[in-house]
Amino acid sequence: xxxxxxxxxxxxxxxxxxxxxxxxxxxxxxxxxxxxxxxxxxxxxxxxxxxxxxxxxxxxxxxxxxxxxxxxxxxxxxxxxxxxxxxxxxxxxxxxxxxxxxxxxxxxxxxxxxxxxxxxxxxxxxxxxxxxxxxxxxxxxxxxxxxxxxxxxxxxxxxxxxxxxxxxxxxxxxxxxxxxxxxxxxxxxxxxxxxxxxxxxxxxxxxxxxxxxxxxxxxxxxxxxxxxxxxxxxxxxxxxxxxxx
Amino acid sequence: xxxxxxxxxxxxxxxxxxxxxxxxxxxxxxxxxxxxxxxxxxxxxxxxxxxxxxxxxxxxxxxxxxxxxxxxxxxxxxxxxxxxxxxxxxxxxxxxxxxxxxxxxxxxxxxxxxxxxxxxxxxxxxxxxxxxxxxxxxxxxxxxxxxxxxxxxxxxxxxxxxxxxxxxxxxxxxxxxxxxxxxxxxxxxxxxxxxxxxxxxxxxxxxxxxxxxxxxxxxxxxxxxxxxxxxxxxxxxxxxxxxxx
DNA sequence: TTACATTTAAATGTCTGACATTTTGGGCGC
DNA sequence: GCGCCCAAAATGTCAGACATTTAAATGTAA
Numbered sequence: 001x002x003x004x005x006x007x008x009x010x011x012x013x014x015x016x017x018x019x020x021x022x023x024x025x026x027x028x029x030x031x032x033x034x035x036x037x038x039x040x041x042x043x044x045x046x047x048x049x050x051x052x053x054x055x056x057x058x059x060x061x062x063x064x065x066x067x068x069x070x071x072x073x074x075x076x077x078x079x080x081x082x083x084x085x086x087x088x089x090x091x092x093x094x095x096x097x098x099x100x101x102x103x104x105x106x107x108x109x110x111x112x113x114x115x116x117x118x119x120x121x122x123x124x125x126x127x128x129x130x131x132x133x134x135x136x137x138x139x140x141x142x143x144x145x146x147x148x149x150x151x152x153x154x155x156x157x158x159x160x161x162x163x164x165x166x167x168x169x170x171x172x173x174x175x176x177x178x179x180x181x182x183x184x185x186x187x188x189x190x191x192x193x194x195x196x197x198x199x200x201x202x203x204x205x206x207x208x209x210x211x212x213x214x215x216x217x218x219x220x221x222x223x224x225x226x227x228x229x230x231x232x233x234x235x236x237x238x239x240x241x242x243x244x245x
Numbered sequence: 246x247x248x249x250x251x252x253x254x255x256x257x258x259x260x261x262x263x264x265x266x267x268x269x270x271x272x273x274x275x276x277x278x279x280x281x282x283x284x285x286x287x288x289x290x291x292x293x294x295x296x297x298x299x300x301x302x303x304x305x306x307x308x309x310x311x312x313x314x315x316x317x318x319x320x321x322x323x324x325x326x327x328x329x330x331x332x333x334x335x336x337x338x339x340x341x342x343x344x345x346x347x348x349x350x351x352x353x354x355x356x357x358x359x360x361x362x363x364x365x366x367x368x369x370x371x372x373x374x375x376x377x378x379x380x381x382x383x384x385x386x387x388x389x390x391x392x393x394x395x396x397x398x399x400x401x402x403x404x405x406x407x408x409x410x411x412x413x414x415x416x417x418x419x420x421x422x423x424x425x426x427x428x429x430x431x432x433x434x435x436x437x438x439x440x441x442x443x444x445x446x447x448x449x450x451x452x453x454x455x456x457x458x459x460x461x462x463x464x465x466x467x468x469x470x471x472x473x474x475x476x477x478x479x480x481x482x483x484x485x486x487x488x489x490x
Numbered sequence: 491t492t493a494c495a496t497t498t499a500a501a502t503g504t505c506t507g508a509c510a511t512t513t514t515g516g517g518c519g520c
Numbered sequence: 521g522c523g524c525c526c527a528a529a530a531t532g533t534c535a536g537a538c539a540t541t542t543a544a545a546t547g548t549a550a
Contacts, residue, residue, distance in 0.1 A: 255504095257503090292505045293506095312512090313513065315513050316513070316514060317512080317513070
């Protein structure tokens with residue numbers, strides 16, 4: 001009989017899975033060089049293109065990097081925070097965009113997570129974080145700012161707040177939630193009045209951090225969540241009535 | 246944010262990036278069929294293997310699925326929560342394993358996130374979640390349980406706590422933090438005394454949820470974090486002195 | 491001996507062409 | 521009308537070749 005493998009998956013997926021498992025469980029160490037494509041092909045008894053497809057799958061997950069030339073090849077890659085951020089954000093954005101996640105649910109999750117790091121941030125914040133936050137607040141108060149730039153600044157502000165906790169694992173988790181909200185936030189048209197309100201709340205948050213007052217920070221974040229929710233619901237309602245016309 | 250497609254990258258990476266952008270920004274709808282490999286090859290002016298490598302990259306990120314046969318081809322895939330969990334956990338585990346994240350940092354992040362959903366969980370918990378948590382507590386109190394099973398039960402308990410918040414976005418974010426801690430937690434040998442302590446804290450948490458007492462839940466989680474940290478530090482100290490021999 | 495230019499080998503990146511496998515749909519015979 | 525078989529279309533896989541890149545090895549001149 002033919003080699004009907006127990007797994008239904010493709011050969012390339014099997015090979016990718018085998019190598020990934022070796023990386024995850026530590027058999028392959030960071031910066032270790034994998035065998036060449038020709039050697040892998042012989043080892044798994046498949047052709048080189050199949051091995052290549054498997055390696056591309058791993059490269060797509062940032063598990064390996066490849067270098068050309070002599071002494072090149074595929075190497076186990078140290079997953080950096082930046083790459084992990086990127087993947088996390090892509091996944092989270094798609095998850096929100098494809099699964100009809102309500103604005104309320106996304107908003108609740110985001111601010112719950114931000115409140116989680118607020119107490120830590122109040123304890124650890126340093127002048128740099130405060131300076132970044134104040135700078136973004138200043139930018140948000142500029143009259144001529146486009147909605148998109150306002151949202152960008154908002155993201156930068158919140159990431160500074162998260163980074164102030166000084167915990168990269170926390171930053172990693174939070175980055176996905178904050179950035180994935182971007183497409184939803186971009187739907188909102190910020191009036192001068194709502195910007196003023198948001199700038200005020202951002203100032204309260206920053207002041208609380210500066211004063212190392214965790215309770216005040218949490219309260220301000222609650223207020224910001226409530227206000228964001230109000231704005232979002234307004235947009236949803238307007239959109240619904242437009243769609244019904 | 247600029248487009249991720251850089252001209253420096255490989256051809257297959259460029260093509261994968263172009264298609265990914267089309268999916269992320271909504272140009273390609275869920276379940277829409279992509280052109281066949283031959284058509285894509287002509288469209289991008291590359292050969293079929295190159296297109297295939299690009300498609301494998303996307304398949305590795307669960308962005309597309311492929312079907313063979315007459316009406317087969319590549320289709321945009323609806324990213325499910327389960328797949329997103331899986332990717333998130335893989336990435337988070339690698340991030341912790343490869344970057345010398347300290348037990349303290351991981352522990353702090355995890356419990357901060359859990360405390361974030363505690364208030365929501367106290368408001369929304371239903372009898373099913375409480376039953377799951379009680380069942381796991383009962384299991385954890387069994388004398389003959391292996392350390393590994395104890396850890397598994399611990400994960401199940403905490404995921405029930407997170408799921409009790411009834412917010413899938415929050416569950417998605419938390420799953421990564423809780424599961425990624427597993428390898429670190431597995432290093433700990435739980436004595437009968439420490440298990441008793443943990444079971445007691447788990448009971449306090451469950452009682453707080455049942456009583457809808459957010460403050461008590463938060464306090465208990467703080468205590469559990471402190472105790473977990475103590476255990477972890479003990480293991481680290483023992484390991485360090487062994488390594489110095 | 492040292493510094494620099496050149497060669498060379500090893501590996502990935504890409505292409506061409508072919509064949510195998512799987513699935514659908516329609517034609518053909520009964 | 522029903523069922524069987526075959527063709528078409530698409531992906532999965534393979535084989536071989538050539539192009540490109542990179543760093544080490546080698547040769548040469550000051």
